[in-house]
Amino acid sequence: LAELGINFDHIWQKTLTVLHPLKVADGSIMNETDLAGPMVFCLAFGATLLLAGKIQFGYVYGISAIGCLGMFCLLNLMSMTGVSFGCVASVLGYCLLPMILLSSFAIVFSLQGMMGIILTAGIIGWCSFSASKIFISALAMEGQQLLVAYPCALLYGVFALISVF
Amino acid sequence: AGPGAAGVGPGRAGVDAVSAPAQGGGSAVIDMENMDDTSGSSFEDMGEMHQRMKEEEEEEAEGEAGAGEEEDGEFLGMKGLRGQLGRQVADQMWQVGKRQASRAFSLYANIDILRPYFDVEPVQVRARLLESMIPVKMINFPQKIAGELYGPLMLVFTLVAILLHGMKTSDTIIREGTLMGTAIGTCFGYWLGVSSFMYFLAYLCNAQITMVQMLSLLGYGLFGHCITLFVTYNIHFHSLFYIFWLVVGGLSTLRMVAVLVSRTVGHTQRLILCGTLAALHMLFLLYLHFAYHKVVEGILDTLEGPNMPPFQRVARDIPVVSNAVLNTTAKAIALTL
Numbered sequence: 001l002a003e004l005g006i007n008f009d010h011i012w013q014k015t016l017t018v019l020h021p022l023k024v025a026d027g028s029i030m031n032e033t034d035l036a037g038p039m040v041f042c043l044a045f046g047a048t049l050l051l052a053g054k055i056q057f058g059y060v061y062g063i064s065a066i067g068c069l070g071m072f073c074l075l076n077l078m079s080m081t082g083v084s085f086g087c088v089a090s091v092l093g094y095c096l097l098p099m100i101l102l103s104s105f106a107i108v109f110s111l112q113g114m115m116g117i118i119l120t121a122g123i124i125g126w127c128s129f130s131a132s133k134i135f136i137s138a139l140a141m142e143g144q145q146l147l148v149a150y151p152c153a154l155l156y157g158v159f160a161l162i163s164v165f
Numbered sequence: 166a167g168p169g170a171a172g173v174g175p176g177r178a179g180v181d182a183v184s185a186p187a188q189g190g191g192s193a194v195i196d197m198e199n200m201d202d203t204s205g206s207s208f209e210d211m212g213e214m215h216q217r218m219k220e221e222e223e224e225e226a227e228g229e230a231g232a233g234e235e236e237d238g239e240f241l242g243m244k245g246l247r248g249q250l251g252r253q254v255a256d257q258m259w260q261v262g263k264r265q266a267s268r269a270f271s272l273y274a275n276i277d278i279l280r281p282y283f284d285v286e287p288v289q290v291r292a293r294l295l296e297s298m299i300p301v302k303m304i305n306f307p308q309k310i311a312g313e314l315y316g317p318l319m320l321v322f323t324l325v326a327i328l329l330h331g332m333k334t335s336d337t338i339i340r341e342g343t344l345m346g347t348a349i350g351t352c353f354g355y356w357l358g359v360s361s362f363m364y365f366l367a368y369l370c371n372a373q374i375t376m377v378q379m380l381s382l383l384g385y386g387l388f389g390h391c392i393t394l395f396v397t398y399n400i401h402f403h404s405l406f407y408i409f410w411l412v413v414g415g416l417s418t419l420r421m422v423a424v425l426v427s428r429t430v431g432h433t434q435r436l437i438l439c440g441t442l443a444a445l446h447m448l449f450l451l452y453l454h455f456a457y458h459k460v461v462e463g464i465l466d467t468l469e470g471p472n473m474p475p476f477q478r479v480a481r482d483i484p485v486v487s488n489a490v491l492n493t494t495a496k497a498i499a500l501t502l
Contacts, residue, residue, distance in 0.1 A: 063345075077276070077283040078315075146287040147315065154322050158329070158345075165333040 004036075011037045018094050018130045025137040033086030038093020045096060048103040049163065059162055067155040068092055074151055079139040087138070092155070095131040098123050099156060103163040111164040120160045128152035282314040282377060290316050297385035300419035304427040310378040317356070317384020323391050324352045328453065331398035351453075356384060359445050366441060370434035372425060382421055383446075389417030390450050397454060400495050406454055414450045418443050 014037065017025050042064060046057040072088045102123045105111070111120060132149035135141070141148065293316055301308050328348040331337075337344070357380075364379045374382075393409040422439040429435045 073276070074283070077280050143286060147285065147290065150319055151322070154319075154326055157326055161329060161333060 007034070010034065014094050015097065017134065018097050021126060021129055021133075025134045033084065033090050035086065035090060035093070038090055038096070041093055041096045041100065045100050045103060045159075048100055048107065052103065052107045052163075054162070056162055060159070063155075063158055063162075064089075064092070064096075067158070071151060071155065075135065075139065075148070078144065078147070079141055081139060083139060091131055091134050091138075092152070095127045095134070095152070096156075096159070098126045098130075099159050099163065102160060106163050116164065120164060124153055124156045124160055127156040131156075279314065282312060285313055285315050289313075290319075293385060294388055297388050297420055298413070298416045300416065301423045301427070304423055306427060307373060308424045308427045310374070310382055310424060312375070312377045313381055314377065314384075317381055317387070320384055320387045320391060321352050321356050324387055324394070325349050327391060327394050327398065328352065331394065334398065355449055356380070356387070359383060359449075363438070363442055363445075366438055367425075367429075370429055370438050371431070372429040372434070372438060374425070374428055382424060386417045386421045386446060389413045390453065393450060394453060400492065402492075402495065405495070405499075410447070410450055410454075414447055418446045421446065 011034065014034070017023055042060060046060050049056055049060070068085065068089045071092060072083065072085050075083045075088060102111075102120060105119065110116065128149045131152040132145045135148050136145050289311075293311055293313070325348045328351065329344060332344050332348070360376070360380045360383050363383070364374070364376050367374050367379065393406070393413050397406040397409060422443055425438050425442065426435050429438055
């Protein structure tokens with residue numbers, strides 16, 4: 001696995017950074033583009049949706065691809081230094097982890113009530129907060145966290161829409 | 166360089182055969198088949214010969230590796246003309262591909278033109294969002310329009326998200342296409358299409374406004390639409406929608422109209438520009454509300470149940486507990502006000 005470039009320790013470190021919203025992100029964390037973790041998370045998201053009765057792998061992949069492309073263009077326009085597509089895809093993929101929690105919750109309970117709305121809003125906030133935290137530490141964009149968080153929130157909102165309905 | 170480079174492989178054996186006696190190395194057999202393997206004019210022949218001579222020198226420096234290549238050249242030379250043609254075609258395809266790639270890359274470099282329009286602070290965006298609902302009073306002096314594209318782009322995407330949410334909660338079925346495609350097409354089509362049309366009208370009416378400013382103005386005007394639709398897709402009351410349409414939609418329209426009036430000279434021109442903009446802006450909000458609302462009403466005509474409030478025939482709701490709670494709360498507030 002080491003030959004394939006899959007370093008479990010790094011994957012674990014990045015996962016912890018995402019799951020712990022208040023943990024300060026290391027700027028160098030995203031220097032190595034690692035797509036193995038995000039791939040696993042996308043598959044896990046699709047699998048939890050499948051368990052809830054929604055066969056929507058195609059939508060997940062399509063929306064992730066288009067969303068990554070959109071974020072890539074926006075971040076390149078907003079940051080002083082450019083950013084590579086792999087880096088954007090990697091960060092957005094890792095921050096999909098809380099969304100997997102939401103879709104696993106949707107297997108057992110329906111998310112269309114008031115509690116579902118509050119939970120969905122919280123999870124979307126968590127995902128976009130983590131993603132924007134990593135982006136601004138990697139791209140040195142102080143003071144623009146809200147501006148980066150909002151498009152991430154829209155993207156994760158679409159994922160949440162798939163989970164809820 | 167094309168024919169010369171392409172002719173290197175099969176021709177090399179011939180050259181080696183020719184120059185072998187002079188240098189005292191390599192094969193002493195002259196391969197007559199390969200001697201005829203040149204493309205045409207003597208000019209190209211000279212180019213080929215020159216190329217081969219250069220590569221010969223490089224190969225001598227390599228020594229044994231050169232001998233190995235010679236043998237390969239001889240083997241490939243058996244294919245003759247077909248091999249050379251294949252190499253020419255491959256070379257041409259490579260050139261065309263490289264040209265297309267460099268054109269695409271220079272197109273990407275043009276995206277950097279958009280960079281200054283995304284250089285904003287969160288405070289500025291918030292200020293502009295609030296300003297977009299406040300009509301200006303001074304119309305004799307050209308009002309400043311922020312030429313910024315981040316806010317308008319985010320507002321268009323927010324409108325897409327709200328539309329998607331509205332379509333999902335009302336179980337809208339789009340027969341030709343997808344929900345996502347419809348939402349994106351509608352919102353971006355409005356933003357880009359109406360901006361271009363208004364810019365064209367502004368050009369005809371001699372108004373002082375650039376395309377980016379027009380995009381920015383119209384984009385920020387969608388803030389009112391976002392608020393109205395967000396509220397009325399969740400609380401279903403016709404009267405509430407009309408109030409929001411007039412007040413919120415009207416305020417953002419007035420703001421845009423005032424800014425345009427301050428930048429146009431002449432009564433007829435002002436009337437044309439502002440009338441068109443106001444009409445399109447307000448009608449778009451009406452369209453967005455009713456395009457999905459009708460479906461809800463159609464479905465609910467058959468779902469009359471005990472949850473129906475007897476005294477009010479308004480846009481009804483899919484009988485879900487939380488929505489019923491919201492509705493009764495809104496009604497209670499409306500009655501007490």
